[in-house]
Amino acid sequence: DAxxxxxxxxxxxxxxxxxxxxxxxxxxxxxVSWYQQVLGQGPQFIFQYYExxxxxxxxxxxxxxxxxxxxxxxxxxxxALLLGDSALYLCASSLGPGDGYTFGSGTRLTVx
Amino acid sequence: EDQVTQSPEALRLQEGESSSLxxxxxxxxxxxxxxxRQDPGKGPEFLFTLYSAGEEKEKERLKATLTKKExxxxxxxxxxxxxxxxxxxxxxxxxxxxxxxxxxGITLSVRP
Numbered sequence: 001d002a003x004x005x006x007x008x009x010x011x012x013x014x015x016x017x018x019x020x021x022x023x024x025x026x027x028x029x030x031x032v033s034w035y036q037q038v039l040g041q042g043p044q045f046i047f048q049y050y051e052x053x054x055x056x057x058x059x060x061x062x063x064x065x066x067x068x069x070x071x072x073x074x075x076x077x078x079x080a081l082l083l084g085d086s087a088l089y090l091c092a093s094s095l096g097p098g099d100g101y102t103f104g105s106g107t108r109l110t111v112x
Numbered sequence: 113e114d115q116v117t118q119s120p121e122a123l124r125l126q127e128g129e130s131s132s133l134x135x136x137x138x139x140x141x142x143x144x145x146x147x148x149r150q151d152p153g154k155g156p157e158f159l160f161t162l163y164s165a166g167e168e169k170e171k172e173r174l175k176a177t178l179t180k181k182e183x184x185x186x187x188x189x190x191x192x193x194x195x196x197x198x199x200x201x202x203x204x205x206x207x208x209x210x211x212x213x214x215x216x217g218i219t220l221s222v223r224p
Contacts, residue, residue, distance in 0.1 A: 004155075006155075031210075033211070033212075035212075040216070041216055041217075042116075042199055042201070042214030042215050042216050042217055043156070043199075043201075043212070043214050044214075045211040045212065045213070048210065048211060055210075056210070056211055058211065088153075088155075090155050090156070092212075097210035098143055098144075098203060098210040100158065100161060101146070101158070101212060102158060103148070103155035103156045103157075103158075104155050105154055105155045106153075106154070106155045108153065
């Protein structure tokens with residue numbers, strides 16, 4: 001069984017640019033959550049989607065947006081990148097909100 | 113607001129030297145407490161979910177326990193391959209979304 005798949009694995013962007021990160025959940029899982037993990041810290045909640053609708057948003061600026069597609073895959077978009085956006089971006093899937101969360105390997109974003 | 117505090121921040125053990133990792137939490141009604149293992153540059157790997165005080169779960173050299181205020185991850189006779197960062201997270205009952213609140217993690221190093 002394929003786990004949670006994230007792409008790309010690594011990305012280098014320049015300040016001010018825009019980036020799109022992608023996530024494919026485990027087959028049958030309808031909920032996708034996004035987390036940001038800065039070096040030395042625990043993951044911080046960004047968004048949760050369930051059945052293609054936003055179910056929650058963390059304390060992140062409007063430069064961060066996301067969506068979930070009919071096949072339950074998801075994209076996270078970040079506009080006007082700042083140096084402080086450099087982090088490991090994690091996607092977690094679950095059957096539904098509150099069920100067990102399985103994380104992908106993440107996308108390492110470096111903003112220069 | 114939900115809070116998770118993990119201690120110590122780092123722990124160095126000799127192979128075979130048993131110890132415990134602590135996770136203290138405050139949450140508005142606990143739905144579940146999660147333990148994850150994270151290797152450098154990778155996503156968190158699920159270990160355990162605990163739901164109610166008094167519950168215990170075991171897996172190989174690891175045993176997780178839960179009280180109303182804290183959880184412990186006991187490591188018995190650790191091996192070098194147990195070296196990783198261990199993350200604790202809580203999931204509250206309340207709210208439309210189901211976001212995990214993580215601690216900063218405990219970095220465990222086991223010397224041969």
